[in-house]
Amino acid sequence: MGIHPEYSEDLAKIIIKNKKHVREEENFFLVKIKKTQFKTSKTILKLGKYSDLDELKKPEVIQMIERAREKKKKVFRERNEDTVKSRLHHPVENHLISSEFWTKRLKYRYERKGKEKIKSKIKNSIHKGLDFAGKTGTTIYAMADGKVVIAEKMYFEGNYTLIDHGLGFFSGYMHQNEIFVEEGDKVIAGEKIGSIGETGAVTGAHLHVFIYIRGIFVDPMSLLVLPVRD
Numbered sequence: 001m002g003i004h005p006e007y008s009e010d011l012a013k014i015i016i017k018n019k020k021h022v023r024e025e026e027n028f029f030l031v032k033i034k035k036t037q038f039k040t041s042k043t044i045l046k047l048g049k050y051s052d053l054d055e056l057k058k059p060e061v062i063q064m065i066e067r068a069r070e071k072k073k074k075v076f077r078e079r080n081e082d083t084v085k086s087r088l089h090h091p092v093e094n095h096l097i098s099s100e101f102w103t104k105r106l107k108y109r110y111e112r113k114g115k116e117k118i119k120s121k122i123k124n125s126i127h128k129g130l131d132f133a134g135k136t137g138t139t140i141y142a143m144a145d146g147k148v149v150i151a152e153k154m155y156f157e158g159n160y161t162l163i164d165h166g167l168g169f170f171s172g173y174m175h176q177n178e179i180f181v182e183e184g185d186k187v188i189a190g191e192k193i194g195s196i197g198e199t200g201a202v203t204g205a206h207l208h209v210f211i212y213i214r215g216i217f218v219d220p221m222s223l224l225v226l227p228v229r230d
């Protein structure tokens with residue numbers, strides 16, 4: 001289970017239903033919520049052609065984005081068997097965070113108005129993962145055991161790998177230089193799955209890693225401190 005970063009209550013109620021008994025049993029317990037102050041960045045991210053609204057209106061671009069959206073929607077609905085049986089692994093060797101989880105950020109957008117004029121816009125966005133700075137070619141490791149369900153180039157994400165860890169738990173790796181795995185491959189925590197790059201909408205080489213649990217993005221680093229059963 002993941003707790004939404006903007007969950008506002010001090011306590012969360014977790015209900016457990018046990019259907020194994022003849023009569024359905026229901027238990028609950030309360031979990032105290034410790035709130036995190038997420039950052040706000042004032043830097044305006046200029047993303048080259050990815051900031052160009054005219055570019056985003058091109059039919060081939062629309063088609064590429066739409067196809068990626070449909071594919072992601074389909075795999076995120078899957079609820080496969082739990083595969084997390086070993087320790088978890090840090091996705092890179094150098095812990096150099098260049099943008100923290102859930103930071104409020106500003107993205108530059110523009111469109112052409114006539115030949116010379118440019119109309120600028122600023123888009124608010126939330127950083128739903130964590131960025132690790134690193135040189136192009138630096139190894140990326142799988143964070144947990146699982147099955148590769150996406151391994152392809154997407155428009156904004158660049159070279160993108162998504163691993164299904166079962167029960168609606170996924171980890172994603174974006175902007176890679178190279179992808180070393182294929183869809184359907186089984187991977188273990190710490191296995192080399194790709195390398196850092198600057199493909200897709202980026203301002204420089206880095207790994208964007210995210211953890212998605214049943215529709216909720218959580219800080220990937222919060223996972224590394226959890227005990228994992230055998």
Ligand SMILES: [Zn+2]
Pocket residue numbers: 099127129130131207208209
């Ligand atoms: Zn990122």
